[in-house]
Amino acid sequence: MTLSYVEPQPLILGDTQSVKAHALFLSERIDLRAITTSEPLSTSPFTLHAGQSGCAVLFRYGAVVLFNLEPIEEAAFLSSLEAFVSNPFSNPKTETVSLVVQPHDPERIDSTEIRLQSMSLERLQIVANILAKSVVLDHYETELASVFTRIEPLATSIQGQGQKRPRNRDLLHHIGGTLLIQHRMVGLVEIGEKPETLWELPELDRLYARLEEEYELRDRLRALDRKLALVSRTAETALDLMQHDSSQRVEWYIVSLIIIEILLTLYQLFWVT
Numbered sequence: 001m002t003l004s005y006v007e008p009q010p011l012i013l014g015d016t017q018s019v020k021a022h023a024l025f026l027s028e029r030i031d032l033r034a035i036t037t038s039e040p041l042s043t044s045p046f047t048l049h050a051g052q053s054g055c056a057v058l059f060r061y062g063a064v065v066l067f068n069l070e071p072i073e074e075a076a077f078l079s080s081l082e083a084f085v086s087n088p089f090s091n092p093k094t095e096t097v098s099l100v101v102q103p104h105d106p107e108r109i110d111s112t113e114i115r116l117q118s119m120s121l122e123r124l125q126i127v128a129n130i131l132a133k134s135v136v137l138d139h140y141e142t143e144l145a146s147v148f149t150r151i152e153p154l155a156t157s158i159q160g161q162g163q164k165r166p167r168n169r170d171l172l173h174h175i176g177g178t179l180l181i182q183h184r185m186v187g188l189v190e191i192g193e194k195p196e197t198l199w200e201l202p203e204l205d206r207l208y209a210r211l212e213e214e215y216e217l218r219d220r221l222r223a224l225d226r227k228l229a230l231v232s233r234t235a236e237t238a239l240d241l242m243q244h245d246s247s248q249r250v251e252w253y254i255v256s257l258i259i260i261e262i263l264l265t266l267y268q269l270f271w272v273t
Helices: 071-084 121-159 168-189 202-214 217-272
Strands: 018-030 046-050 054-058 063-067 085-101 108-110 113-116
Touching: 018 071, 018 121, 046 121, 054 071, 054 121, 063 071, 063 121, 071 085, 085 121, 108 202, 113 121, 121 202, 121 217
Parallel strands: 085 113
Antiparallel strands: 018 063, 018 085, 046 054, 054 063, 108 113
16 A cells, blocks of 8 residues: 655655754554655654655654644645554644754754754654654643543552452553553654664754753653652552452351351251251
């Protein structure tokens, strides 16, 4: 299957002084291997021409970052991606920032602008990597916020004040959900890892570090890890208590049966005979 998009003109980002970068977390996965194009700009990360004078950086974990696309071009490109995405989100997280070229000034971030020394492909890929991770974190931050609203009944049940105890299946669902989020963030997105571009161009490490600090990727990741650990620990504790209560009930049932059997035996010995 071939990805359809407007026939590209020569990429002019290198001569452009200001462009818009738009990041979207579209789905759980993008099948990059199914996308065929004659001249990709790069395969790691997967970068290709888009629109008349823009480009797009695609990540297999479902994020896309578009540079210098008009709204109609962006809509057309995203529409052409629909065949390659798995489990698309109904309301994808997005982030927009302006890139401005200042060749003689230090690269930095000012408010909603990222100031670069050039629009080189490698710099755009660094920016794309940061923006993609930021929208992924935004997605899971929102998801965990909703999970936290469901934790209170678990904590209340542990304290013994809950009117209705959760079912084992619900607790296992919470535990499995937190493990899945951790797997996606660490195994697929690799939020805490540096992009491969920096291995080949270590001089861009400072730019990456500044962007990573500006978007607070590591701090946000640590906060998510703490919340995930709390959700998992709460669910596991509630599950352990329920299993303990269940074991106690079984023990009481056994003791009750033994007592009943003894009473029946005594009855037969002293009253029946």
